[in-house]
Amino acid sequence: MNKAVIVREYARLTFAELAENTLDQAQISPSAFRWLVELGQQFRANGLALLELDNQQWLRLDNYVGVLESPCGQVIEILPKHRSSTNCIESARQLLCKLICNALDIKSRNTSHTSIERFDTSLPEWLMRQFLQELDTLFKRGLRFDYQRVEEQQRFLHGRLDVNKQLRQPPGREHLFNIQHDIFSADRAENRLLKTALSKVCTATQDSENWRLAHELQSLLHELPQSTDIQQDFRHWQESRLMAHYQAIKPWCEFVLNLHVPLAVQGDWRGLSLLFPMEKLFENYVAAELGKALAQTPGTDKELRTQLASRYLCTHLQQDMFQLKPDLSLSLGGLGQPTQRWILDTKWKLLDGVARDDKYGLSQQDFYQMFAYGHTYLKGHGTLVLIFPAWDKFPVYTKPLHFSFDPNLQLLALPFDLEDENSAKTLISLLQHGFKQSSTAAA
Known part of the structure; x- marks a missing residue:
């Protein structure tokens, strides 16, 4: 089996000889290179962008993160690009696993089992470890007959x-x-799926602890048959009260059996692969954290809505055209205070908070989009918010970037620290109590 390659978003891959692999460029096997090129074509056919072919020897990844395993055994681990440093594998893995758990509403075990804070292994091994730990806990509580x-x-x-x-x-x-x-x-759909996933882990794991636990658990399931129709068995997975202790392991079982992989990857070969668009992971995490912070914020009139789709850019022949879908809508008021409303959009992009001549790295297209949101959802009066990940050149303590479309419609570009649990509270407090005009940049 080929050695696993660790890169991050937008990295370049090649089958040509390289002096050293880094997070931004790495060498893979020629067969894995050809497989990725074919996979990229399948993605494009489904309207997705996994990679771009620079030339016959190089290809560049897009903003998908996760793990890909080729038929030849080449494992490619793709991490988030959340820092400029190239020595951040451990923190990038920690961030990615936290975002994955949030996106799928999974709670990683951190009591008697390995904590999510420890990352002494690769992402595939972490994934299999979570499955094995949940399965071990399930055995202790008892299989359902x-x-x-x-x-x-x-x-x-x-x-x-x-x-x-x-x-x-x-x-x-x-x-x-x-x-x-x-x-x-015990021959029921849920247990057959667990047996199938466990057999796959026994074959795939390279970690000694995972291998030991997997084979120990396999001996307890040796009499059970494997699933012959995975999709059908998942449809028969019961959600009743008697099956409540099975719910924690279901997402991990789906992971191992490749049900959280884009359609284009699901062909004759799947390996141990999972992919997520980083933009969506960031959006889901910000929404979840804002929801938690809003619940702890004083006020009787407060609401957080996601994926609005009630407004259109224009009409044609009495029919609406070009639906506008901002990520978030935040309303807060009550307790003697008037209700305020903000339209928020998340952008997974690293801004440079001091590069004014380069427009801080902001996109003109994003501003057109926010301008449309402001006039359709806020009627041209209020504050729009663009949320970007915080990093070295755009930290949370930086001054908010303030822009004016006109005297009645403002836009803020704010950092959101993915490693700070209070970042959402800070953002809500800033919006609620305003900001000093003198401390902001104007456009």
């Missing part, structure tokens, strides 16, 4: 005789009884 109806022919009576079948018994088989009876078995 169920009664299953069995219809068979036996030389003795057991259960209920199927009279209709018995009357149609052909000559020479009168000594066999057609019987029906129930058995109490």
Whole structure:
């Protein structure tokens, strides 16, 4: 198996000889290179951008993060680009795993098991470790058994005789009884899926601790069959109260069985792959943190809405055209204060807070978009907010970047610290209590 390659967003990959692999460029096997090129074509056919082919020897990744495993065994771990430093693998893994857990509403175990704060292993091994730990906990609580109806022919009576079948018994088989009876078995959809995922982990893991735990658990499931139809078995996964202790392991089982991978990856070969658009992970995390902070903010009239889609840019022949979908809408008021409303949009891009001549790295297209949001959702009066990730050149303590479309419509560009649990509270406080005009930049 080829050695795993660790890169980050927008890295360049090649099969040519390199002196040293870095987070921004790395060498992969020629077969993995060809597989990625084909995969990129499949993505483009589905309207997605996974990579761009620079020339016949280089390709550049886009903003997808996660893990890809090629049929030849080449593992490519793609981390977020959240810092300018090239020595940030551990913090990038920590950030990515936290964002993945948030996006899928998963709580990683951090009590008796390995904490999410520890990253002494690769992302695939971390993923398999979470699955194994949840499966170990499930075993301690007990697998769910169920009664299953069995219809068979036996030389003795057991259960209920199927009279209709018995009357149609052909000559020479009168000594066999057609019987029906129930058995109490663990052979149910949920357990078959767990057995299938566990078998995959036993084959894929390279970590000694994961290998030990996986084979230990496999010995407890040796009598269970594997799933022959994964999609069908997941549709039969029960969500009842009696199955509540199975809910924690379901997302990890889906991960291992590649159900959280874009459609283009799901072909004859899947390996152990998972991909997420970093823009979406950032948006989901900001929304979740703002929701938590808003619940702790004083006020009786407060609301956070995601993915608004009630306004259009224009009409044509009495029909709406070009739907406008801002990421977030935040309303806050009550307790003697008037209700205020802000339209927020998240952008996964590293701004330079002092590069005024370069417009701080802001996109003119984003400003056109926010201008449209302001006139459709705020009627041209209020404050719009662009939220960017905080980093070395755009830290949380920087002065907000303030822009004016006109005296009634303002826009703020604010940093959001993904490593600070109070970042959402700080952002809400800033919006609620305003900002000093003299401390901002104007455009």
